[in-house]
Amino acid sequence: MEKAKAIIEVYGADIACASCVNAPSSKDTYEWLQAAIARKFPNQPVDYRFINIQHVLENERDKEYAARIEEDEFFYPLVLINDQVVGEGYVQIKPVYSELEALGYIAE
Secondary structure: OOOOOEEEEEEEOOOOOOOOOOOOOHHHHHHHHHHHHHHHOOOOOEEEEEEEOOOOOOOHHHHHHHHHHHOOOOOOOEEEEOOEEEEEOOOOHHHHHHHHHHOOOOOO
16 A cells, blocks of 8 residues: 555644643644654654744635634644644644554554
8 A cells, every 4th residue: 555645744833722721832842743753654754844823824725724713613732634624732742643544554
């Protein structure tokens, strides 16, 4: 099976989500995901994007997700893998790993 390259997007802000007391910041979550994924799936390419919802966004899709977070449809950080929501607020690693494995990534 040909592996689809994962694009992991983290939508977040500089300040922590009000509902996410004691959770890591969006940026910390973004960096933690990169380190954890690199350890579990070494030498398997993944693209990462961090989208700060407090900045001016040019991309319509990014604006749409930012609006959905602002309207409390999602908590942030919001984590997507290839457009699939895999975590929000206090992000857990297991669903992230499961989605990568479903895409054909091999844990080492």
